[in-house]
Amino acid sequence: MNWYEDMHLWSGFSEVLFTPERARAAAEVVASSPLFAFPPGSRVLDQCCGVGFFTEPLARHGHRVTGVDLHPELLERAAAACAAAGVKATLVRADVREHVAPDAYDVVVNMYTSFGYFDDHEDNLRVLRNAHRSLAPGGHLIVDLLSKETYASWAGTPKVVDVRGGMVVMRDTILDDWARYRTDWTLVRGDRAEHTSLTCYVYSAAELRAMFVQAGFEDVECFGTLDGGPYDAGATRLIVRGAKARPR
Numbered sequence: 001m002n003w004y005e006d007m008h009l010w011s012g013f014s015e016v017l018f019t020p021e022r023a024r025a026a027a028e029v030v031a032s033s034p035l036f037a038f039p040p041g042s043r044v045l046d047q048c049c050g051v052g053f054f055t056e057p058l059a060r061h062g063h064r065v066t067g068v069d070l071h072p073e074l075l076e077r078a079a080a081a082c083a084a085a086g087v088k089a090t091l092v093r094a095d096v097r098e099h100v101a102p103d104a105y106d107v108v109v110n111m112y113t114s115f116g117y118f119d120d121h122e123d124n125l126r127v128l129r130n131a132h133r134s135l136a137p138g139g140h141l142i143v144d145l146l147s148k149e150t151y152a153s154w155a156g157t158p159k160v161v162d163v164r165g166g167m168v169v170m171r172d173t174i175l176d177d178w179a180r181y182r183t184d185w186t187l188v189r190g191d192r193a194e195h196t197s198l199t200c201y202v203y204s205a206a207e208l209r210a211m212f213v214q215a216g217f218e219d220v221e222c223f224g225t226l227d228g229g230p231y232d233a234g235a236t237r238l239i240v241r242g243a244k245a246r247p248r
């Protein structure tokens with residue numbers, strides 16, 4: 001089994017990935033970021049939506065949202081979040097390598113480092129191609145992730161994150177001359193320790209920009225914060241946005 005297919009990873013470490021602070025931050029981004037200022041009623045595809053941290057606020061802001069994820073348990077949590085907020089979203093269990101709905105969306109988002117998971121670089125490119133095919137002409141794709149540049153500023157230093165009744169220790173190993181990395185996570189609670197690891201491609205801004213172009217996007221721009229700040233030495237994330245051309 002590939003690591004991203006292992007529900008145990010997502011549920012075991014859900015306290016680190018899916019925190020209330022992250023839910024609040026995502027809602028704030030959707031409410032105020034110029035990158036998310038889509039026209040009301042936009043058709044939005046949330047690739048790898050997880051528990052709906054972006055799906056739910058996007059729906060609350062009046063957009064017609066479809067969330068796609070591999071794991072039914074996470075989609076159930078996304079559905080519960082939408083129900084609690086009194087909004088509707090279409091939630092689909094699918095692999096992002098396969099999910100394509102030609103010309104069906106005005107916006108595709110792929111948030112919080114949900115990109116680069118596949119061992120074959122071509123599969124990662126395929127996720128961008130699928131987004132391109134799924135967008136209507138004039139539509140935009142937004143991918144938000146940790147880039148090679150931002151990751152390099154802290155990779156190599158093990159991190160400890162407190163969770164309820166324990167802690168998670170995270171260690172990173174750089175692989176294949178900085179093409180990929182492995183993160184080893186150990187959750188320690190009392191006398192028990194659980195271990196899991198994941199291996200991901202880590203792309204630089206220039207590499208991801210080139211992949212957007214290869215997938216057919218134009219007007220490709222990079223940002224360094226989710227509120228649209230520049231991709232410079234102060235960047236905390238990499239956000240790449242590209243447009244699907246309108247017929248000339």
Ligand SMILES: C[S@@+](CC[C@H](N)C(=O)[O-])C[C@H]1O[C@@H](n2cnc3c(N)ncnc32)[C@H](O)[C@@H]1O
Nearest residue numbers: 004048049050053069070071095096111112114
């Ligand atoms: C880091 S989480 C981010 C979730 C969400 N975008 C957020 O901001 O909280 C990555 C998500 O990708 C999903 N995922 C992993 N591999 C996938 C695949 N091949 N197809 C669809 N979803 C996938 C996982 O189930 C998980 O929900």
